[in-house]
Amino acid sequence: MEKENKASHSGYEIEDVGQVQIADEVIAVIAGLAATEVDGVQQMSGNINNELVSKLGMKNLSRGVKVSIDGEQVDVVLNLILKYGVSIPKISREVQEKVKGAIETMTGLTVNEVNIRIAGIQTEDE
Numbered sequence: 425m426e427k428e429n430k431a432s433h434s435g436y437e438i439e440d441v442g443q444v445q446i447a448d449e450v451i452a453v454i455a456g457l458a459a460t461e462v463d464g465v466q467q468m469s470g471n472i473n474n475e476l477v478s479k480l481g482m483k484n485l486s487r488g489v490k491v492s493i494d495g496e497q498v499d500v501v502l503n504l505i506l507k508y509g510v511s512i513p514k515i516s517r518e519v520q521e522k523v524k525g526a527i528e529t530m531t532g533l534t535v536n537e538v539n540i541r542i543a544g545i546q547t548e549d550e
Contacts, residue, residue: 446531452486455500455538455539458526459489462518464510469503469543478481488543498527499537516540 456468468488488503500523506515518536527535 444532446533448491449486449491451491451498451500451527451531451533452489453528454526455502456486456489458523459502459504459519461511462515462522464507464515465519466505466507466546469505469541493533496533498533498535499533499539500527501539501541503541503543505546506542507532508545508547512534512542516542 427524438502459465490501492499502519502523506512506518519540523538527533529541
């Protein structure tokens with residue numbers, strides 16, 4: 425059985441069982457949810473904060489996330505808005521580790537890079 429190469433899905437074979445395809449949107453949601461669980465991340469750029477996810481749905485978590493898949497290799501770019509006063513390098517590293525771990529654990533794919541772009545800082549007053 426030959427793998428289908430679709431831009432909107434990543435796929436891989438499970439020996440003697442069949443093929444698994446994961447939509448890019450699913451990987452983006454996993455990344456977005458993992459990122460917003462890190463204390464210090466206010467929200468994804470162009471997205472809602474984690475408290476509103478239950479009201480508006482999981483699909484909104486993929487905004488501010490770009491996923492590139494090549495076979496079983498994944499690259500992720502996250503646009504974040506952080507809370508004022510946090511250590512940007514520390515929070516960025518925590519997000520990278522959390523996103524990488526979540527994607528690899530849940531999908532079985534290998535994450536090459538998790539790149540962070542700080543789109544803004546939000547104060548408590550905003």
